[in-house]
Amino acid sequence: MxxxxxxxxxxxxxxxxxxxxxxxxxxxxxxxxxxxxxxxxxxxxxxxxxxxxxxxxxxxxxxxxxxxxxxxxxxxxxxxxxxxxxxxxxxxxxxxxxxxxxxxxxxxxxxxxxxxxxxxxxxxxxxxxxxxxxxxKPEWKDQDTYHGMVTRSVVVIGTRKGNPLGIRDWLDLTLEGVNVLYPNPKTSGGAQWDINAIYGAGLKMAAEQGENGPKFAKQLLMRIHHNVLSLDKSGRASMAAFEYGVGDAIVTYENEILSRKREGVPYEMILPKHTILVENPAVVxxxxxxxxxxxxxxxxxxxxxxEPKAQRIFAEAGFRPVNEQVAQETAEVYPIPEGLFHIEDMGGWKDVRETLYSSRGIWYQVLAGIE
CATH class of the missing domain: 3.40.190.10 (Periplasmic binding protein-like II)
Structure with missing residues (x-):
């Protein structure tokens, strides 16, 4: 057939x-x-x-x-x-x-x-x-035990072979001379996960240090954005630029780096202490x-x-499985970051869209340079 x-x-x-x-x-x-x-x-x-x-x-x-x-x-x-x-x-x-x-x-x-x-x-x-x-239907997440999701990932930092700048976490992306890539969350919905990861990590770090969360998180995002060379239309476009030699580090999905490493591309993948769980839905x-x-x-x-067969293929492609059996099989390949957080920890998508991506939200302020 x-x-x-x-x-x-x-x-x-x-x-x-x-x-x-x-x-x-x-x-x-x-x-x-x-x-x-x-x-x-x-x-x-x-x-x-x-x-x-x-x-x-x-x-x-x-x-x-x-x-x-x-x-x-x-x-x-x-x-x-x-x-x-x-x-x-x-x-x-x-x-x-x-x-x-x-x-x-x-x-x-x-x-x-x-x-x-x-x-x-x-x-x-x-x-x-x-x-x-x-x-x-509006209740699409309630129709199965997976809440509509089919794959997972986490947001990571990709670097050049050998990680020549010694990048270990988000704060390292704020250092002078570090050229960063990430896509534009206004043109790529999926790119919002990258910004959510940075801002959410800032909230977590602020809580650990006893500082003002929103202020610290906004400053972290602004300082990283200051080092961004270009805002590409999509995550794939950012990866393409990185593959052509643009930038020292890229903020992207774990599966994007893993898939290229398995093809022999000599990237290094940095799993930050604090990062967000990416969840990808599939619906009829x-x-x-x-x-x-x-x-x-x-x-x-x-x-x-x-089902396990399809989930194993997704796992081989760099995605974290939602099927519990396959998740256990691949636990060593996909370690859980110490400070992993969920979109719900940031108030859920409705609050995140309002806080970060509304017409006068944090992202607008970052682009405008408003402290």
Whole structure:
């Protein structure tokens, strides 16, 4: 069996019609393919916006997936495994159409009409955009024991080979001559985790030292930001700049550094004493899944993402598992930082968005240089 994975961009109507005809033919050919081995995965860039492409085979299910770009490689391994499992259980083949973007961009696209059946995004706030568009229920976190989450990570500091500047914690990023990279939280929703980690760490350090928390945390963020060379649009863009040799240190997700170290890139990863637990959600986009009559398959996929087999693949890609069994298996690989904190320790996403990212919030003040 061959599973065809499809990505999309906007192009002209003539090309769209041609591409739809060609894809319909490809899907029918896919339905005719047999094989006992795991399915081959082909990524087809159609130039189309994501939409359901119907098949003539009633035994083929098409799922549209809208995901943030960081999970692309892991899904490239997980989806074919799910396809084999799904066919064994139901006798039906499954075709995937995928779109990968920065999390905030992806959330806005789905909320604006990109008909994804399943969404994997970087943070809860991006799922809230789908709630606001009335595509999923407000109680989406209460529908499973994982509270809607599918992977975890922590915010870390990446440095050059051998850590030549001897960086050990957040305060080291404030030193003169240390060039830092992190993305812009106004253009990248996932980048807000980086800023949350720094500001939250400042609150924790202030509590330990008996100082004014918000004042200390703001000063820490301002001093680090003073050393930032550029605000890239996304975490991936910041990593790309770092890979081209820009900067001495980068504030990013643990999984981003681990995945590159496993590829042989000689980065060092610094796990700060105080850092935030990053949690990434996956949901069935109920409105579209129901419209496309694929609710069963969509729910099965989201459930599969939390099963041990998929969680081990996520773990190999650098993510911390949400499945307790796999978390225990990988405990030595993913140590818990001494001062790990959660978004709830900062008041939850609603308070954080108001405190940090509102029109006159801390982030605005940092950019404006307001002490």
């Amino acid at each position: 061959r599973v065809r994975l499809i990505r999309f961009r906007a192009i002209g109507w003539t090309a769209r019609l041609t591409a739809v005809w060609m894809l319909s033919l490809l899907v029918m050919l896919t339905g005719c393919s047999n094989g006992a081995d795991a399915p081959n995965v082909n990524v087809v860039d159609t130039g189309l916006p994501v939409q359901q492409i119907s098949t003539a085979d009633k035994d083929t299910v098409t799922l549209v997936i809208g995901a943030y770009s960081v999970v692309k490689d892991a899904l490239g391994r997980i989806l074919p495994e799910f396809a084999v499992d799904w066919e064994a259980r139901t006798g039906k083949k499954i075709v995937f159409q995928e779109s990968y973007e920065a999390s905030g961009t992806q959330a806005r696209a789905i909320a604006g009409g990109m008909e994804a059946d399943v969404a994997l995004l970087a943070m809860e706030g991006d799922i809230d955009k789908l709630v606001g568009a009335k595509l999923i 986009v109920e409105h579209y899944a129901k419209k496309h009559q694929v609710e069963e398959a969509a729910q099965a996929l989201v459930a599969y993402l939390r």
